[in-house]
Amino acid sequence: MVKQAENICRQARIQLRDNKREFQNWRALKEQLFNKFTLRLVSCVQLASKLSFQSKIISNVTVLNFLQSLGYLHTKEELLESELDVLKSLNFQINLPTPLAYVEILLEVLGYNGCLVPAMRLHATCLTLLDLVYLLHEPIYESLLRASIENSTPSQLQGEKFISVKEDFMLLAVGIIAASAFIQSHECWSQVVEHLQSITGIALASIAEFSYAILTHSVGANTPGRQQSIPPHLAARALKTVASCNT
Structure with missing residues (x-):
């Protein structure tokens, strides 16, 4: 209009x-x-x-x-x-892909595959986390970049190569859903991640890293009894280990 x-x-x-x-x-x-x-x-x-x-x-x-x-x-x-x-x-461009579209498609497939966490519960949390990623886009992706290269000071070339990751809506969607599953029912997190890996072909380690990056910016990496935060690359390694142990 x-x-x-x-x-x-x-x-x-x-x-x-x-x-x-x-x-x-x-x-x-x-x-x-x-x-x-x-x-x-x-x-x-x-x-x-x-x-x-x-x-x-x-x-x-x-x-x-x-x-x-x-x-x-x-x-x-x-x-x-x-x-x-x-x-x-609109120049007939009305069906542009969005992260939400990827999330909803994956949730629908998860429902058919017998996901232990109800899709409706995941959907509500996914919407909140999508808003969060939008608001904290740069810090979340910067922490993901540092975790992926295991270096706190990425080079310009590494940053440029990482642009394709920022534009990958499917990767964002699986990270959002995995983080939502952890918040809703961390006991079922491994099953949800395995389903996502089977559906999309994205490596378990990548899903784990992305979900950790989102979680650290939403619920935080510290616990009430712990004063120092966990280094992102070490936590990412831990999540990789958890994911690989469940295969």
């Missing part, structure tokens, strides 16, 4: 010639935006349903009845044109 408003205003500026006409055109454009706002919003919801809920797509009849209940009368042709306008505004 923002992009469409920008396009309309940009076109209006090109066509305007004097102040009086500018005022009249702006009132007309503002009224046009107000009238189309609800229709565009419903079109976005309908498009989202087509992407996410194939078995429960919101039909055109349902949308038209809903709009009519709000006092808006539209035809099916106007509804289709509205969807097309939304798609054009």
